[in-house]
Amino acid sequence: MLDDLRLPLGTWVEAGVDWVTVNLAVVFDAIRAVVLALFGVAETAFTQPPEPVMIAILTLLAFAVRGWRMALGTVLGLAVIVLVGQWDNAMLTLSLTVVAALFALLIAIPLGIWAARSDTVSAIVRPVLDFLQTMPAFVYLIPAIILFRIGVVPGIIATIAFALAPGVRLTELGIRGVNKEIVEAGHAFGASPGRILRQIQLPLALPTIMTGVNQIIMLSLSMVVIAAMVGARGLGQDIVQSLQRIDIALGFEAGISVVILAIILDRCTNALGSLQQHSPIARLRARSVAARRAPSPAPATTGAAASAVAQTDTGRVGSAVGEERA
Numbered sequence: 001m002l003d004d005l006r007l008p009l010g011t012w013v014e015a016g017v018d019w020v021t022v023n024l025a026v027v028f029d030a031i032r033a034v035v036l037a038l039f040g041v042a043e044t045a046f047t048q049p050p051e052p053v054m055i056a057i058l059t060l061l062a063f064a065v066r067g068w069r070m071a072l073g074t075v076l077g078l079a080v081i082v083l084v085g086q087w088d089n090a091m092l093t094l095s096l097t098v099v100a101a102l103f104a105l106l107i108a109i110p111l112g113i114w115a116a117r118s119d120t121v122s123a124i125v126r127p128v129l130d131f132l133q134t135m136p137a138f139v140y141l142i143p144a145i146i147l148f149r150i151g152v153v154p155g156i157i158a159t160i161a162f163a164l165a166p167g168v169r170l171t172e173l174g175i176r177g178v179n180k181e182i183v184e185a186g187h188a189f190g191a192s193p194g195r196i197l198r199q200i201q202l203p204l205a206l207p208t209i210m211t212g213v214n215q216i217i218m219l220s221l222s223m224v225v226i227a228a229m230v231g232a233r234g235l236g237q238d239i240v241q242s243l244q245r246i247d248i249a250l251g252f253e254a255g256i257s258v259v260i261l262a263i264i265l266d267r268c269t270n271a272l273g274s275l276q277q278h279s280p281i282a283r284l285r286a287r288s289v290a291a292r293r294a295p296s297p298a299p300a301t302t303g304a305a306a307s308a309v310a311q312t313d314t315g316r317v318g319s320a321v322g323e324e325r326a
Contacts, residue, residue, distance in 0.1 A: 112171025
Protein backbone atom coordinates (compact mmCIF):
# COMPACT_ATOMS: atom_id res chain seq x y z
CA MET A 1 0.00 0.00 0.00
CA LEU A 2 2.77 2.41 0.90
CA ASP A 3 4.49 1.60 -2.40
CA ASP A 4 1.72 3.40 -4.24
CA LEU A 5 2.18 6.58 -2.20
CA ARG A 6 4.80 8.90 -3.59
CA LEU A 7 5.39 12.60 -3.05
CA PRO A 8 6.41 14.08 -6.45
CA LEU A 9 8.74 16.62 -4.86
CA GLY A 10 11.36 16.36 -7.58
CA THR A 11 8.75 16.93 -10.27
CA TRP A 12 7.49 20.05 -8.49
CA VAL A 13 11.01 21.42 -8.15
CA GLU A 14 11.72 20.71 -11.82
CA ALA A 15 8.55 22.50 -12.83
CA GLY A 16 9.48 25.47 -10.65
CA VAL A 17 12.98 25.65 -12.15
CA ASP A 18 11.52 25.48 -15.67
CA TRP A 19 9.15 28.35 -14.85
CA VAL A 20 11.99 30.44 -13.41
CA THR A 21 14.20 29.70 -16.42
CA VAL A 22 11.53 30.81 -18.89
CA ASN A 23 10.09 33.84 -17.08
CA LEU A 24 13.20 35.24 -15.39
CA ALA A 25 15.69 34.66 -18.18
CA VAL A 26 16.39 38.39 -18.47
CA VAL A 27 17.36 38.60 -14.79
CA PHE A 28 19.72 35.65 -15.00
CA ASP A 29 21.27 36.96 -18.21
CA ALA A 30 21.96 40.27 -16.45
CA ILE A 31 23.54 38.46 -13.48
CA ARG A 32 25.63 36.39 -15.88
CA ALA A 33 26.86 39.53 -17.63
CA VAL A 34 27.83 41.23 -14.36
CA VAL A 35 29.68 38.17 -13.06
CA LEU A 36 31.49 37.67 -16.36
CA ALA A 37 32.53 41.32 -16.46
CA LEU A 38 33.91 41.24 -12.92
CA PHE A 39 35.68 37.96 -13.55
CA GLY A 40 37.23 39.43 -16.69
CA VAL A 41 38.63 42.33 -14.66
CA ALA A 42 40.02 39.97 -12.00
CA GLU A 43 41.48 37.63 -14.62
CA THR A 44 43.25 40.52 -16.34
CA ALA A 45 44.58 41.85 -13.03
CA PHE A 46 46.05 38.49 -11.99
CA THR A 47 47.17 36.96 -15.28
CA GLN A 48 48.45 39.88 -17.37
CA PRO A 49 51.35 41.07 -15.17
CA PRO A 50 54.57 39.06 -15.49
CA GLU A 51 55.19 36.37 -12.90
CA PRO A 52 57.94 38.26 -11.00
CA VAL A 53 55.71 41.34 -10.72
CA MET A 54 52.78 39.36 -9.30
CA ILE A 55 55.07 37.50 -6.90
CA ALA A 56 56.49 40.84 -5.71
CA ILE A 57 52.99 42.33 -5.21
CA LEU A 58 51.69 39.32 -3.30
CA THR A 59 54.86 39.20 -1.21
CA LEU A 60 54.53 42.86 -0.27
CA LEU A 61 50.91 42.27 0.73
CA ALA A 62 51.95 39.30 2.87
CA PHE A 63 54.66 41.38 4.53
CA ALA A 64 52.24 44.25 5.17
CA VAL A 65 49.71 42.09 7.00
CA ARG A 66 51.86 39.36 8.56
CA GLY A 67 55.54 40.22 8.56
CA TRP A 68 58.77 39.00 6.95
CA ARG A 69 58.23 35.31 7.76
CA MET A 70 54.96 35.26 5.85
CA ALA A 71 56.57 37.22 3.03
CA LEU A 72 59.37 34.64 2.79
CA GLY A 73 56.87 31.79 2.81
CA THR A 74 54.85 33.50 0.09
CA VAL A 75 57.90 33.86 -2.16
CA LEU A 76 58.87 30.22 -1.70
CA GLY A 77 55.31 28.94 -2.20
CA LEU A 78 54.69 30.98 -5.35
CA ALA A 79 58.10 29.93 -6.70
CA VAL A 80 57.04 26.29 -6.33
CA ILE A 81 53.84 27.01 -8.27
CA VAL A 82 55.89 28.58 -11.07
CA LEU A 83 58.38 25.71 -11.16
CA VAL A 84 55.67 23.03 -11.47
CA GLY A 85 54.09 24.93 -14.38
CA GLN A 86 50.81 25.79 -12.67
CA TRP A 87 51.13 29.58 -12.49
CA ASP A 88 48.44 30.44 -15.07
CA ASN A 89 45.99 27.96 -13.57
CA ALA A 90 46.75 29.25 -10.06
CA MET A 91 46.02 32.84 -11.08
CA LEU A 92 42.75 31.77 -12.72
CA THR A 93 41.79 29.94 -9.53
CA LEU A 94 42.71 33.01 -7.49
CA SER A 95 40.55 35.17 -9.77
CA LEU A 96 37.58 32.83 -9.31
CA THR A 97 38.10 32.78 -5.56
CA VAL A 98 38.33 36.58 -5.28
CA VAL A 99 35.19 37.19 -7.36
CA ALA A 100 33.13 34.54 -5.57
CA ALA A 101 34.32 35.69 -2.13
CA LEU A 102 33.58 39.33 -3.00
CA PHE A 103 29.97 38.56 -3.95
CA ALA A 104 29.55 36.31 -0.90
CA LEU A 105 30.84 39.06 1.41
CA LEU A 106 28.58 41.68 -0.17
CA ILE A 107 25.63 39.44 0.69
CA ALA A 108 26.80 37.89 3.97
CA ILE A 109 27.92 40.92 5.98
CA PRO A 110 24.81 43.12 5.42
CA LEU A 111 22.57 40.10 5.97
CA GLY A 112 24.43 39.25 9.18
CA ILE A 113 24.08 42.83 10.43
CA TRP A 114 20.36 42.78 9.65
CA ALA A 115 19.93 39.45 11.44
CA ALA A 116 21.80 40.77 14.48
CA ARG A 117 19.51 43.80 14.71
CA SER A 118 16.25 41.90 14.14
CA ASP A 119 15.19 38.68 15.86
CA THR A 120 12.57 38.08 13.16
CA VAL A 121 15.15 38.21 10.37
CA SER A 122 17.45 35.95 12.40
CA ALA A 123 14.67 33.39 12.84
CA ILE A 124 13.96 33.41 9.08
CA VAL A 125 17.60 33.31 7.98
CA ARG A 126 18.76 30.57 10.36
CA PRO A 127 16.96 27.61 8.69
CA VAL A 128 18.04 28.85 5.27
CA LEU A 129 21.67 28.86 6.43
CA ASP A 130 21.23 25.39 7.92
CA PHE A 131 19.96 24.22 4.53
CA LEU A 132 22.89 25.79 2.69
CA GLN A 133 25.47 24.31 5.05
CA THR A 134 24.08 20.77 5.01
CA MET A 135 23.52 20.56 1.25
CA PRO A 136 26.25 18.52 -0.50
CA ALA A 137 28.59 20.71 -2.52
CA PHE A 138 27.91 18.99 -5.84
CA VAL A 139 24.17 19.67 -5.60
CA TYR A 140 24.77 23.43 -5.98
CA LEU A 141 26.07 22.78 -9.49
CA ILE A 142 22.77 21.43 -10.84
CA PRO A 143 20.59 24.58 -10.64
CA ALA A 144 23.60 26.74 -11.48
CA ILE A 145 24.08 24.91 -14.77
CA ILE A 146 20.37 25.12 -15.61
CA LEU A 147 20.09 28.84 -14.86
CA PHE A 148 23.48 30.10 -16.13
CA ARG A 149 24.67 27.44 -18.62
CA ILE A 150 28.07 25.80 -18.75
CA GLY A 151 31.11 27.95 -18.00
CA VAL A 152 32.68 30.04 -15.29
CA VAL A 153 29.45 31.74 -14.14
CA PRO A 154 27.67 28.65 -12.73
CA GLY A 155 30.88 27.77 -10.91
CA ILE A 156 31.02 31.21 -9.27
CA ILE A 157 27.30 31.20 -8.40
CA ALA A 158 27.54 27.73 -6.84
CA THR A 159 30.62 28.86 -4.91
CA ILE A 160 28.77 31.92 -3.56
CA ALA A 161 25.89 29.76 -2.30
CA PHE A 162 28.29 27.25 -0.75
CA ALA A 163 30.46 29.85 1.04
CA LEU A 164 27.75 32.27 2.16
CA ALA A 165 26.53 30.76 5.44
CA PRO A 166 29.62 31.15 7.71
CA GLY A 167 29.90 34.84 6.89
CA VAL A 168 26.29 35.53 7.88
CA ARG A 169 26.50 33.47 11.08
CA LEU A 170 29.79 34.95 12.31
CA THR A 171 28.76 38.53 11.50
CA GLU A 172 25.56 38.10 13.50
CA LEU A 173 27.45 36.37 16.32
CA GLY A 174 30.07 39.12 16.50
CA ILE A 175 27.56 41.98 16.67
CA ARG A 176 25.31 40.20 19.17
CA GLY A 177 28.38 39.47 21.30
CA VAL A 178 29.22 43.15 21.83
CA ASN A 179 28.82 44.20 25.47
CA LYS A 180 25.31 45.62 25.91
CA GLU A 181 26.51 48.14 28.48
CA ILE A 182 28.75 49.76 25.89
CA VAL A 183 25.86 49.99 23.44
CA GLU A 184 23.62 51.45 26.14
CA ALA A 185 26.32 54.02 26.93
CA GLY A 186 26.27 55.06 23.27
CA HIS A 187 22.50 55.48 23.43
CA ALA A 188 22.86 57.50 26.65
CA PHE A 189 25.21 59.94 24.90
CA GLY A 190 22.67 60.44 22.11
CA ALA A 191 24.38 58.43 19.36
CA SER A 192 22.18 57.32 16.47
CA PRO A 193 21.75 53.59 15.73
CA GLY A 194 23.86 53.94 12.60
CA ARG A 195 26.67 55.64 14.49
CA ILE A 196 26.56 52.99 17.22
CA LEU A 197 26.83 50.32 14.53
CA ARG A 198 29.76 52.01 12.77
CA GLN A 199 31.76 53.21 15.78
CA ILE A 200 30.94 50.68 18.51
CA GLN A 201 29.50 47.38 17.29
CA LEU A 202 31.45 46.81 14.07
CA PRO A 203 34.90 47.69 15.54
CA LEU A 204 34.33 45.46 18.58
CA ALA A 205 32.94 42.64 16.44
CA LEU A 206 35.72 42.93 13.84
CA PRO A 207 37.77 39.87 14.96
CA THR A 208 34.72 37.62 14.71
CA ILE A 209 33.66 39.15 11.39
CA MET A 210 37.16 38.63 9.99
CA THR A 211 36.94 34.98 11.00
CA GLY A 212 33.82 34.83 8.83
CA VAL A 213 35.71 36.49 5.98
CA ASN A 214 38.45 33.89 6.34
CA GLN A 215 35.92 31.05 6.23
CA ILE A 216 34.24 32.48 3.13
CA ILE A 217 37.56 32.71 1.28
CA MET A 218 38.59 29.18 2.28
CA LEU A 219 35.25 27.69 1.26
CA SER A 220 35.34 29.63 -1.99
CA LEU A 221 38.74 28.21 -2.81
CA SER A 222 37.63 24.65 -2.06
CA MET A 223 34.43 25.02 -4.10
CA VAL A 224 36.20 26.61 -7.05
CA VAL A 225 38.04 23.33 -7.56
CA ILE A 226 34.74 21.43 -7.60
CA ALA A 227 33.30 24.05 -9.96
CA ALA A 228 35.78 22.92 -12.62
CA MET A 229 33.34 20.08 -13.30
CA VAL A 230 30.94 22.58 -14.90
CA GLY A 231 33.53 24.35 -17.02
CA ALA A 232 35.32 26.70 -14.61
CA ARG A 233 38.98 26.95 -15.50
CA GLY A 234 41.97 26.87 -13.18
CA LEU A 235 43.66 24.30 -10.97
CA GLY A 236 40.42 22.39 -10.56
CA GLN A 237 40.43 21.57 -14.26
CA ASP A 238 43.79 19.80 -13.96
CA ILE A 239 42.62 17.97 -10.84
CA VAL A 240 39.53 16.70 -12.67
CA GLN A 241 41.67 15.62 -15.62
CA SER A 242 44.09 13.81 -13.31
CA LEU A 243 41.17 11.90 -11.82
CA GLN A 244 39.92 10.91 -15.26
CA ARG A 245 43.36 9.82 -16.47
CA ILE A 246 44.69 8.52 -13.12
CA ASP A 247 47.59 10.96 -13.62
CA ILE A 248 49.33 11.07 -10.24
CA ALA A 249 51.95 13.64 -11.28
CA LEU A 250 49.44 16.16 -12.64
CA GLY A 251 47.12 15.67 -9.67
CA PHE A 252 49.92 16.22 -7.16
CA GLU A 253 51.22 19.36 -8.89
CA ALA A 254 47.76 20.92 -9.13
CA GLY A 255 46.88 19.80 -5.61
CA ILE A 256 50.03 21.23 -4.01
CA SER A 257 49.36 24.52 -5.83
CA VAL A 258 45.88 24.66 -4.29
CA VAL A 259 47.38 23.96 -0.85
CA ILE A 260 49.93 26.77 -1.25
CA LEU A 261 47.24 29.26 -2.28
CA ALA A 262 45.05 28.15 0.62
CA ILE A 263 47.86 28.63 3.17
CA ILE A 264 48.73 32.10 1.86
CA LEU A 265 45.10 33.25 1.85
CA ASP A 266 44.38 31.71 5.24
CA ARG A 267 47.37 33.25 7.04
CA CYS A 268 46.88 36.69 5.48
CA THR A 269 43.14 36.92 6.12
CA ASN A 270 43.57 35.63 9.68
CA ALA A 271 46.00 38.47 10.36
CA LEU A 272 43.53 41.12 9.18
CA GLY A 273 41.52 40.79 12.37
CA SER A 274 44.52 41.63 14.59
CA LEU A 275 46.89 43.78 12.57
CA GLN A 276 48.42 45.35 15.69
CA GLN A 277 49.83 41.94 16.63
CA HIS A 278 51.00 40.76 13.21
CA SER A 279 51.58 43.68 10.85
CA PRO A 280 54.96 45.44 11.16
CA ILE A 281 53.50 48.49 9.43
CA ALA A 282 50.63 48.70 11.94
CA ARG A 283 53.07 48.33 14.86
CA LEU A 284 55.33 51.05 13.47
CA ARG A 285 52.35 53.36 12.99
CA ALA A 286 51.17 52.68 16.55
CA ARG A 287 54.62 53.53 17.91
CA SER A 288 54.75 56.79 15.97
CA VAL A 289 51.28 57.77 17.21
CA ALA A 290 52.28 56.94 20.80
CA ALA A 291 55.47 58.99 20.43
CA ARG A 292 53.51 62.01 19.21
CA ARG A 293 51.07 61.76 22.08
CA ALA A 294 53.76 61.34 24.77
CA PRO A 295 54.34 64.50 26.91
CA SER A 296 57.53 66.36 26.06
CA PRO A 297 60.21 66.45 28.82
CA ALA A 298 60.83 69.69 30.75
CA PRO A 299 63.50 71.88 29.14
CA ALA A 300 66.91 71.41 30.73
CA THR A 301 68.82 74.42 32.11
CA THR A 302 72.18 75.02 30.47
CA GLY A 303 75.14 77.37 30.50
CA ALA A 304 75.34 80.21 33.01
CA ALA A 305 71.84 79.59 34.33
CA ALA A 306 72.75 76.01 35.22
CA SER A 307 75.99 77.16 36.95
CA ALA A 308 74.12 79.81 38.93
CA VAL A 309 71.52 77.30 40.05
CA ALA A 310 74.24 74.86 41.07
CA GLN A 311 76.20 77.51 43.03
CA THR A 312 73.05 78.73 44.79
CA ASP A 313 72.13 75.18 45.81
CA THR A 314 75.67 74.51 47.03
CA GLY A 315 75.69 77.73 49.08
CA ARG A 316 72.39 76.84 50.68
CA VAL A 317 73.59 73.38 51.60
CA GLY A 318 76.85 74.80 53.07
CA SER A 319 74.97 77.37 55.14
CA ALA A 320 72.66 74.72 56.52
CA VAL A 321 75.60 72.50 57.51
CA GLY A 322 77.36 75.44 59.21
CA GLU A 323 74.27 76.33 61.21
CA GLU A 324 73.93 72.73 62.39
CA ARG A 325 77.60 72.65 63.62
CA ALA A 326 77.19 75.98 65.43
